[in-house]
Amino acid sequence: MVENKLWPYVLSLFRVIVGALFVCHGAATLFGVLxxxxGTGGATPAGTWPGWWAALIQFLGxxxxxxxLGTRWAALLCSGSMAYAYFTIHQEKAALPIQNGGEAAVMFCWAFLLIALAGPGAWAVDALLTRSDQQAGAREPSNPVTDDIAA
Structure with a gap:
């Protein structure tokens, strides 16, 4: 199989766009912007279940x-929150997402699951931290004698 050299960069752009759209949903609910x-046009009162908590996950996640940063775990949490939203809020109204208004929840759920499984791509704080750890390891060669003593 031929590896696509653009994949890490396209994945990064996909991650940024999906995450930014999710932040907008959270900001709209938390702060009444956008x-x-x-239904109300304003902010959801703090602590209201499940809307305010879902918005907090949307905004921070x-x-x-x-x-x-912490991309895989954050994306998995975001994916799970959208699965929960779909099955508890939308599924009760009708069987299909087009009928129950759950298209966005389904799309976000699967997009974040893809990000959780594929990783953050090339342009991410996680990638910088991984490179830093690898470079630090390269500068400090392991010594089996002293490593066993230190352990």
Whole structure:
């Protein structure tokens, strides 16, 4: 199989776009910006279940995904929150996402699952930290004698 050299960069752009859209949803609900909470136009009162908590996950989880910090775990949490939203909020209304208004929840769920499985791509804080760890390891060669004593 031929590896696509652009894949890590395309994955990074996909991660940033999906994460930024998720941040916008969270900001709308938490702060009443960008049109606010659907139906009310304002912010959802703090601590309200499940809307405020979902918005907190959207805002913070989306921000972590955008910068690529703890990407896999943040994306998995975001994916799970959208699965929960779909099955508890949308599924009760009708069987299919097009009928119950759950298209965004389904798309976000699967997009974040892809990010969780594929990783952050080339342009991410996680990638910088991994490179730093590898470079630090390269500078400090292991010594089996002293490593066994230190352990």
């Amino acid at each position: 049109g606010g909470t659907p 989306g921000a972590l995904v955008v910068v690529g």
